Amino acid sequence: MRTFRRGRPLTPTLSRTGEGARRGLHPAWLAFLGLLLLALPARAGSLDRAGIERFFPAPLVVGERDDTVPVWPILKQEAGSYEVFAYAFESIDLAPIPGFGGTPPNLLVALAPDGSFRDVKVLSHHEPVFLEGLGSEPLFAFVEQYVGLSARRAIRVGRANARANGAAPQSVVDGISMATASTRVINESILNASLAVARRKLGFGAAANVGLKVEAKIAIYAPMTFDDLIAQGYARRFVVTNGEAEAAFRGTSVEGRAEGPPDAPLTDLVIAYLNVPTIGRNLLGENRFSALMRELGPGDHAVLVVSAGPLNPLGEDFVMGSIPDRIAIQQEGLVINARDMAIERRGAGMAGLPEGPWTILKIASQAGFDPSRPWTLSERIVRERGQILTEKVSRDFAIGYALPDTLFTREKPDAGPSWADSWAARGWELGAIAASLGLLIPVLVRQRGLVADQRRFEPFRLAFLAFTLLFIGWYAQAQLSIVTLVGLVRAAVGSGDLSFLLYDPPSLLLWAFALASLVVWGRGTFCGWLCPFGALQELAAWPAKRLGLRQVAVPPALDRGLRLVKYGLLAAILGAAALSSPLTDSFAEIEPFKTAITLYFVRSWPFVAYAAGLILLNLFVYKGFCRYLCPLGASLALGGRLRLLDWIPRRSECGSPCQLCKVRCRYGAIEPTGRVDYAECFQCMDCVTIIHDPGQCVPQVLARKRGRRIIPQPVAAE
Incomplete structure (x- = not known):
């Protein structure tokens, strides 16, 4: 020196x-490097069939593990047959995101066929703050918040008691003080693994649209008659005849129960996407269209369904504001959550529009629905047999719907990587430390x-x-x-x-x-x-x-x-x-x-x-x-x-x-x-x-x- x-x-x-x-290389580093060469990576799920069965005991039944994606179907018996109750999987098999212990947390997730979380359990973790620190109980309580939430939504981790302070319970889970970073890693592990399963097993093709902002161009409007809307494809007529329904039920115990001529309509629906002014303003009139747009939240969508046939698709016991049992909207294999807007049914629409039962279905912005791309509306038709032990058999019928993408503006917000929220939320702390x-x-x-x-x-x-x-x-x-x-x-x-x-x-x-x-x-x-x-x-x-x-x-x-x-x-x-x-x-x-x-x-x-x-x-x-x-x-x-x-x-x-x-x-x-x-x-x-x-x-x-x-x-x- x-x-x-x-x-x-x-x-x-x-x-x-x-x-x-x-100075050379310190002996401690030499010893460490020698041990490092002996180490072998090990990243795989830990549960076999017996392990899965401990979490899903009878009367649930564990099916065969999928050969292409590490998922166990969990079955339950319904009306003499087995239906999928949930898909169970370990997050480490599908989203091995390292936590602060350097190894990924491993969570057992049970995903329902509709994309909601049946259950989430912590199998293992090396998060330092929970190991002999806060203890694992706060972590167990944290993952329990996912039960009932939907993987279709972009769920984020808020501050402690965020939901009690007004955060939307459908899209926010309460964080844990002193464990903010760890809970965000766990949140990403759950969501990434669940979306991987949903895309493969549930047809979550539209999951990539979460956060996509698609809006109708307000400036585009042209007056049209009802026939013009039908001719342009802006409104679609969906008809299922008695003969088509009979063919679908052929070979079942309810075959031959048609109540009219084969060519007579059993169900006759008109469907239309209302956010586009040329469609909504013509169908509803200026005042009702304006009121509808005010009631919709930013990024929400409205779909009109009107019945002109003898079969009421809403059912006789339908409750306003609920999700219809017999009508479903799908896009790219994903069932979109569409709920009745509970608008009072008063007055008819434009000339030519049927006067039968109708509903306006609201699709929330978080659903990832993209009206500029094709989607389908399906109606479930149910037949019954027997008066004491009633047997029900159902069949689904669907019609496609598509609008020109020139009617819409598309904006995909750059949400950034999963860790970006941490930087945004702690910006002032970073500023203070940097200063x-x-x-x-x-x-x-x-x-x-x-x-x-x-x-x-x-x-x-x-x-x-x-x-x-x-x-x-x-x-x-x-x-x-x-x-x-x-x-x-x-x-x-x-x-x-x-x-x-x-x-x-x-x-x-x-x-x-x-x-x-x-x-x-x-x-x-x-x-x-x-x-x-x-x-x-x-x-x-x-x-x-x-x-x-x-x-x-x-x-x-x-x-x-x-x-x-x-x-x-x-x-x-x-x-x-x-x-x-x-x-x-x-x-x-x-x-x-x-x-x-x-x-x-x-x-x-x-x-x-x-x-x-x-x-x-x-x-x-x-x-x-x-x-x-x-x-x-x-x-x-x-x-x-x-x-x-x-x-x-x-x-x-x-x-x-x-x-x-x-x-x-x-x-x-x-x-x-x-x-x-x-x-x-x-x-x-x-x-x-x-x-x-x-x-x-x-x-x-x-x-x-x-x-x-x-x-x-x-x-x-x-």
Whole structure:
């Protein structure tokens, strides 16, 4: 390392490449890489038939597992035959999105034929916040919210109690405080896996339209008669004769029950999409069309169904505002949820429109319905036999409907990737952290500025540490952890998907800054300024120092040995992760971060006692955990060997004869020779303050007393 004669400008210098080469690869990394080579990826569902049957006991029956998609049909008996009750599958087979433990959560999902969730269960997970933290009960309660919701909707995770505060219960689930990122990963796992099954088993072709905004062009209008609308295909007449119905029921127990001539209509419907002004205004009239458009929500659609035949498609017991039992709208194989708008049935429409029973069906914007593409309307015709034990047989009849796409505007909002919501929701937190980093950088760079003034610098440091603890740690939950490195290892030997990092923007911002600062300053920038638990220790030690609490002097030989412990812990944790050992999460508990920062000490007493014990130890052995036990600090110390700058200024007198900086360094990062051990430096800047202070720096004090001028003369590096 380059040193300087008295009086030479104290500026950082580039490390010699020879020194970096001599450092070599740390033994902990060699051990870890060896274990990594032995690891084999394992990502597959865990349930066989017996396992599935435990979740779906009799009278439900588990069918044969699909050969093309890992799905188990769950059957129930209806009227002497078996119908599909649900499709059961494991999310890890279809959407293995890594969580913050590095491995995907695995959930058992039961999807009904209509696309709604019958059940969702957590089979396994490695989410740190729920492992010996909050416990798994909040996670179990979180996934229970999906029961009854539809995979056709874009479900998002809101804040805790979001639905109680007015969020739509059909499209929002309540999040969990302190587990925002984990719940978003789980939400994406459930939805992505469910849509994959729905497309293959339920014909969810229109699922890709969720979020698509298709609107009729209001400016396009032409007056037309009813016959003109029929001729243009803007309104469709749907007729099923008695003969066609009889042919459909041929061979059943209700054959031969037609009640009229074969060519007479059994059902005669007129259907029309009303949002297009040329259709809606002509059919309903100006006033009723305007009222309808006001009642529809943004992106909603309205379909008119009018009956002119003897068969009422709504049924005699139809309730206004409900979903008709016998009418269904489908698009690309997906049944679209269409509900009666409960509009009072008064007055007829335009001339030529039948005067029979009618309904206006509302299709919500979340259904993914695209009126500019073909769709079908089907009617179910039911025949009955017997008066005591009635047997019902039904057949479906359908008609297609399509309008020119020139009548519509199409807008597909760029929703962005699944993690984009996290960045939008936490934008101001990111701004606050970025601003704090923007403040910190010039303070550290300009050593002759604030750092050189001890009276001003000490309050600044304490205030910044308080911000780190209170905002970065306890509020933004951005405590970096060895758990992230465990996740990286698990992802590396598994799917290779690192997207889980993007679900926690504040932590990712700090990781980016910490890695960049490694190259410039070493580990000290994060460990000394941005680690919330480190800040908690330092803030706790500050009043103890003022009260004169005496520190324990660790013998140098023991100190050197203890500093190696953290590297052994790092190798053990990452090695266990590479081998997919179940002990990995237990090993990671050597960090008290989850207890002290993520969970605010709200945890079972052994964990609280351990974290509190480390803070108490810190009062006597300053930052003992950071110096001896922290595996994250060990990883940063190894990464800090790439440091480009020996940025802490030194004088030739440093170490011989002056030992002031060494004595004042509470981390023991300055050797007796005056050399700085950057792997152990926490960038507290005390030594930098001393060397720039003419009243503290011993060589400057002596030179001033002797009235001598110090002339800089470089000294060759050792």
